[in-house]
Amino acid sequence: MINIAVAQSGGPTCAINASLVGVFKESLKVPKIDAIFGSINGIEGIIDNHLVDMKSMILTNADIELLRQTPSTVLGSCRYKLPDWREDEEVYKKIVDTFKQRNIGAFFYIGGNDSMDTVNKLSEYVYEQGLDVKIIGIPKTIDNDLCITDHTPGFGSAAKYVATTMHEITRDSIVYSIPSVTIVEIMGRHAGWLTASSAVLHAMGETAPHLVYVPEIKFSLERFLADVRQEMSKHKAVIVAVSEGIEVPEGVQSGVVDNFGHKYLSGIGKYLEEIVRNEIGCKVRSVELNVMQRCSSHVGSKTDIDEAEAIGAAGVRCALEGNTGKVMVFKRVSDTPYTVVIDTAAANEIANNEKPLPRKYINSAGNNIRDFAIDYFMPLIQGDLQLVTEHGIPKHFAIHESVLK
Amino acid sequence: MINIAVAQSGGPTCAINASLVGVFKESLKVPKIDAIFGSINGIEGIIDNHLVDMKSMILTNADIELLRQTPSTVLGSCRYKLPDWREDEEVYKKIVDTFKQRNIGAFFYIGGNDSMDTVNKLSEYVYEQGLDVKIIGIPKTIDNDLCITDHTPGFGSAAKYVATTMHEITRDSIVYSIPSVTIVEIMGRHAGWLTASSAVLHAMGETAPHLVYVPEIKFSLERFLADVRQEMSKHKAVIVAVSEGIEVPEGVQSGVVDNFGHKYLSGIGKYLEEIVRNEIGCKVRSVELNVMQRCSSHVGSKTDIDEAEAIGAAGVRCALEGNTGKVMVFKRVSDTPYTVVIDTAAANEIANNEKPLPRKYINSAGNNIRDFAIDYFMPLIQGDLQLVTEHGIPKHFAIHESVLK
Numbered sequence: 001m002i003n004i005a006v007a008q009s010g011g012p013t014c015a016i017n018a019s020l021v022g023v024f025k026e027s028l029k030v031p032k033i034d035a036i037f038g039s040i041n042g043i044e045g046i047i048d049n050h051l052v053d054m055k056s057m058i059l060t061n062a063d064i065e066l067l068r069q070t071p072s073t074v075l076g077s078c079r080y081k082l083p084d085w086r087e088d089e090e091v092y093k094k095i096v097d098t099f100k101q102r103n104i105g106a107f108f109y110i111g112g113n114d115s116m117d118t119v120n121k122l123s124e125y126v127y128e129q130g131l132d133v134k135i136i137g138i139p140k141t142i143d144n145d146l147c148i149t150d151h152t153p154g155f156g157s158a159a160k161y162v163a164t165t166m167h168e169i170t171r172d173s174i175v176y177s178i179p180s181v182t183i184v185e186i187m188g189r190h191a192g193w194l195t196a197s198s199a200v201l202h203a204m205g206e207t208a209p210h211l212v213y214v215p216e217i218k219f220s221l222e223r224f225l226a227d228v229r230q231e232m233s234k235h236k237a238v239i240v241a242v243s244e245g246i247e248v249p250e251g252v253q254s255g256v257v258d259n260f261g262h263k264y265l266s267g268i269g270k271y272l273e274e275i276v277r278n279e280i281g282c283k284v285r286s287v288e289l290n291v292m293q294r295c296s297s298h299v300g301s302k303t304d305i306d307e308a309e310a311i312g313a314a315g316v317r318c319a320l321e322g323n324t325g326k327v328m329v330f331k332r333v334s335d336t337p338y339t340v341v342i343d344t345a346a347a348n349e350i351a352n353n354e355k356p357l358p359r360k361y362i363n364s365a366g367n368n369i370r371d372f373a374i375d376y377f378m379p380l381i382q383g384d385l386q387l388v389t390e391h392g393i394p395k396h397f398a399i400h401e402s403v404l405k
Numbered sequence: 406m407i408n409i410a411v412a413q414s415g416g417p418t419c420a421i422n423a424s425l426v427g428v429f430k431e432s433l434k435v436p437k438i439d440a441i442f443g444s445i446n447g448i449e450g451i452i453d454n455h456l457v458d459m460k461s462m463i464l465t466n467a468d469i470e471l472l473r474q475t476p477s478t479v480l481g482s483c484r485y486k487l488p489d490w491r492e493d494e495e496v497y498k499k500i501v502d503t504f505k506q507r508n509i510g511a512f513f514y515i516g517g518n519d520s521m522d523t524v525n526k527l528s529e530y531v532y533e534q535g536l537d538v539k540i541i542g543i544p545k546t547i548d549n550d551l552c553i554t555d556h557t558p559g560f561g562s563a564a565k566y567v568a569t570t571m572h573e574i575t576r577d578s579i580v581y582s583i584p585s586v587t588i589v590e591i592m593g594r595h596a597g598w599l600t601a602s603s604a605v606l607h608a609m610g611e612t613a614p615h616l617v618y619v620p621e622i623k624f625s626l627e628r629f630l631a632d633v634r635q636e637m638s639k640h641k642a643v644i645v646a647v648s649e650g651i652e653v654p655e656g657v658q659s660g661v662v663d664n665f666g667h668k669y670l671s672g673i674g675k676y677l678e679e680i681v682r683n684e685i686g687c688k689v690r691s692v693e694l695n696v697m698q699r700c701s702s703h704v705g706s707k708t709d710i711d712e713a714e715a716i717g718a719a720g721v722r723c724a725l726e727g728n729t730g731k732v733m734v735f736k737r738v739s740d741t742p743y744t745v746v747i748d749t750a751a752a753n754e755i756a757n758n759e760k761p762l763p764r765k766y767i768n769s770a771g772n773n774i775r776d777f778a779i780d781y782f783m784p785l786i787q788g789d790l791q792l793v794t795e796h797g798i799p800k801h802f803a804i805h806e807s808v809l810k
Contacts, residue, residue: 012577041582072576079581164703164798171477171801172417172700176484177446203796207806236806290692295577298569298704301797382797391608392706392787393569396576401612401641 001032002105004316005051007039008140009111009118010079012072013154014297015308016140017397019110020075021068022312023138024054030320037102040403042078043109043118047091049098057399062388066397068305069387071297074399082118085125092125099126099133106134106319110312112141112152113352116327120347123325134319137327137347138312142294144193147353148345149329153311154294156304156380159197161296162186162289163381166198166241169287170208174237180283181228181238181276184209185269187293189245192216192357194293197377198241199369208239209368215245216356217366224272225279227367232282244268298394302383307340314342338379406437407510409721410456412444413478413545414485414516414523418559419702420713421545422802424515425480426473427717428543429459435725442507445808447483448514448523452496454503462804467793471802473710474792476702479804487523490530497530504531504538511539511724515717517546517557518757521732525752528730539724542732542752543717547699549598552758553750554734558716559699561709561785564602566701567591567694568786571603571646574692575613579642585688586633586643586681589614590674592698594650597621597762599698602782603646604774613644614773620650621761622771629677630684632772637687649673703799707788712745719747743784 006023008016020038027033036054039045052075058064067074085092098104107122109115119137126133139146142158166184173182186195192214201208210231213219231238244267269286276284311328318326326344333339361373387394411428413421425443432438441459444450457480463469472479490497503509512527514520521542528540544551547563571589578587591600597619606613615636618624636643649672674691681689716733723731731749738744766778792799 012580041580044582070576071573073580076582077580160797165697165701167798167801168476168700168702169696171475171803172696174806175417175446175478175482177449177481200796200798204798204800285696287695287697288693291574291577291690292570292692292697295573296570297573378796384794384797389789391605391783392565392789393572393605393609395609396572398576401579 001034003035003037003103004033004106004108005037005039005046005102005104006108007042007045007110008073008075009042009077009109009115010141011294012077013140013142013294014071014157014300015153015304016073016110017070018068018305018308019138019140019153019312021064022309023108023316024058025064026313026316030316037104038075041076042111043080043082044078045075046098046107047094049101051102052399052403063397066388066395068309069297069300069385069394070396070398071295074397079114081114082121085121095122096126096129096131099131104133106136108136108138108315110138110140112139112143113146113354116146116347117351119327120325120351123347127324134322134324136315136319136323137350138315139327139329140308142194143188143191145191145354145356147350147355150332150340151330151380153304153308155193156301157297158194158293159377160301160381161293161299162194162198163200164299165289166209166239167201167204167206170201170206170239173239178283179232179236180285181232181240183240183242183269183272183276183284183286185242185244185267185286185288187289188215188243190215190354192243195241195243196357196361196369196373200374200377200381202371203374203378207235209241210235210238211240212368213240213242213246214357214362215243215247216359217362219246219248221248221275225275228276228280242268242272298387300385301381302385303380305385311342318344335375335379406439408440408442408508409438409511409513410442410444410451410507410509411513412447412450412515413480414447414482414514414520415546416517416699417477417482418545418547418699419476419562419705420558420709421478421515422475423473423710423713424543424545424558424717426469427714428513428721429463430469431718431721435721442509443480446481447516448485448487449483450480451503451512452499454506456507457804457808468802471793471800473714474702474705474790474799475801475803476700479802484519486519487526490526500527501531501534501536504536509538511541513541513543513720513724515543515545517544517548518551518759521551521752522756524732525730525756528752532729539729541720541724541728542755543720544732544734545713547599548593548596550596550759550761552755552760555737555745556735556785558709558713560598561706562702563599563698564782565706565786566698566704567599567603568605569704570694571614571644572606572609572611575606575611575644578644583688584637584641585690586637586645588645588647588674588677588681588689588691590647590649590672590691590693592694593620593648595620595759597648600646600648601762601766601774601778605779605782605786607776608779608783612640614646615640615643616645617773618645618647618651619762619767620648620652621764622767624651624653626653626680630680633681633685647673647677703792705790706786707790708785710790716747723749740780740784
């Protein structure tokens with residue numbers, strides 16, 4: 001008999017608890033697995049031996065269903081990066097102490113780039129120590145920027161939120177008789193996947209978003225203003241999708257100073273709003289989709305949540321087959337009908353790398369997304385969740401906040 | 406035979422097209438009503454004789470269903486305030502010209518405070534001219550601040566969005582091991598109804614929102630900071646709901662200067678975020694629900710949309726009974742079971758007045774909402790819409806943007 005441990009790391013998504021459910025349900029099926037421990041606040045819970053017994057936390061099928069539809073990370077999260085174990089072994093010794101004391105035979109880490117670095121380093125260290133603990137990574141990030149995998153759990157739900165909301169903002173923006181510009185700021189510091197996904201609206205016959213700016217294309221304020229003027233000559237209400245991570249003059253995004261020399265309090269959307277107001281002088285509004293784009297599980301993608309659960313479960317089977325230092329990945333077999341299979345990749349191939357939006361998805365002017373790229377995004381946002389509600393609002397599963405302290 | 410005209414005015418909501426559907430469907434039933442004209446951009450369309458034939462725009466029951474679930478105002482909107490007709494008759498003459506030329510026997514104006522002022526003035530003028538055109542107001546506003554009516558169409562859907570989203574933001578905010586404050590800025594320049602509605606989460610066992618600030622209570626920065634410190638001693642992640650309209654030191658909200666003497670680019674949420682960062686020094690984030698709170702029909706309240714349609718239809722019956730200068734209102738018969746009837750009020754009693762959140766709904770400290778007030782809000786957010794979707798996203802009804810130009 002062995003016990004297993006599972007943890008969640010990095011920024012919240014709508015799908016990260018579904019992957020936890022996948023690990024949990026698959027582990028329940030395995031006779032040789034006894035306790036299922038949840039590590040509080042990612043790897044920090046393993047370091048500090050702060051674990052919860054998930055079988056005493058999740059008692060019923062109804063609990064499982066609620067957890068599956070709950071956004072964010074029920075076990076808390078962290079932004080902890082392990083040092084190189086060849087240089088600093090101290091924290092690794094604590095981890096190994098926990099593994100031994102709790103009789104952990106496998107550890108599943110649900111997270112993004114940084115978490116896969118943890119999977120990589122920890123699997124190496126444990127192997128060097130001759131300890132039989134399988135370390136498996138389960139991907140997640142709304143940024144969709146992990147290498148090798150076709151896409152990441154959490155991205156589909158975020159993309160569905162972005163497309164649904166951009167559609168509604170489009171309706172909202174066109175009501176008055178005067179011309180206007182609406183700038184929607186979307187998450188993605190280094191990769192434009194989520195911003196690009198807003199272009200699925202084109203498949204619904206919408207002309208919006210009229211302009212799309214992603215970090216993969218060098219940003220020019222002059223070009224931006226020319227683009228906006230050009231679109232204003234064609235449309236009364238121009239909708240612009242912009243990644244938070246596009247590069248603008250130094251200091252603007254750092255929170256230090258804006259280009260007027262003042263302390264700058266906001267993001268790129270507010271910055272471009274001011275530019276348009278000053279240079280074009282039309283009605284302009286900026287909208288930051290903020291944390292809603294990563295936590296709006298009320299509009300989650302069924303495809304995404306189902307896949308997130310499936311890839312968590314596959315991680316358990318992968319460990320039981322004797323693998324370690326692996327990350328579970330999706331391989332897309334076809335767009336239509338949409339077919340994916342789950343495979344594995346070496347953690348060191350995924351850790352610390354980023355997959356940018358392909359240049360071929362972006363038009364030659366660098367200011368919108370090509371139609372054929374929509375075939376990539378479209379399957380990921382399909383299907384609605386049948387949500388359990390209370391008082392008209394989707395219910396959530398939560399462990400008491402005192403446990404998270 | 407008469408024709409009728411209908412227009413939409415003020416800020417968009419999720420329910421304003423449902424009221425249009427109510428007017429349209431009820432009018433179709435009436436043999437003496439021939440053409441149903443939609444006025445483009447509110448009263449401006451009447452002034453400029455810019456009308457569309459709605460029967461040639463809405464062709465099928467499927468069109469009606471789509472329009473019903475489409476947020477914002479399909480006919481465009483305006484912020485036009487009529488002058489006193491005793492002082493300036495010119496624009497009234499244009500309106501009367503349109504009424505006569507189009508053989509309009511009744512005009513339905515869907516809008517908020519300002520629109521009810523239009524209903525009031527226009528009904529007086531038309532009556533003075535001896536013209537038989539019935540002028541009826543159909544209420545709408547997410548602010549819920551119209552007098553006499555128990556609540557306004559559009560408010561329930563906005564409240565459902567706010568509660569659902571605050572619930573998700575609560576999950577999102579608690580993941581890291583360090584203490585944090587999240588400030589959610591909610592619409593409402595003069596009335597705190599929508600901000601207060603976030604307190605329905607308390608009925609779901611949530612401690613969030615831990616603090617609620619509305620314009621009805623004089624705001625004090627010192628009290629605010631003391632409140633936040635107090636809540637931080639009890640909760641790891643403190644969630645604050647704040648109305649955009651609370652009064653803070655002069656200039657902050659005017660967009661002129663912040664209290665550091667700099668040009669201030671953002672709203673109250675960002676302002677309070679900076680205050681907390683500077684004075685308390687903890688992790689802090691502000692979230693502006695922005696236009697999403699008024700246009701997120703994907704999470705609309707079925708109660709709200711059904712009522713919006715019903716009150717539009719009732720407006721047509723009211724006009725046919727010979728009334729003019731009236732506004733349709735809801736009267737609540739009971740909370741449980743939730744029962745409302747539709748009645749009328751004189752437009753001059755509703756125009757230019759605002760109904761604040763009652764003091765009794767607010768706790769004695771002035772920083773949260775009392776439990777019994779939840780009985781008022783709860784029925785308004787009940788029920789989900791069965792949305793028609795395309796490519797996984799709710800479909801919308803839209804007239805070509807060239808018509809709106």
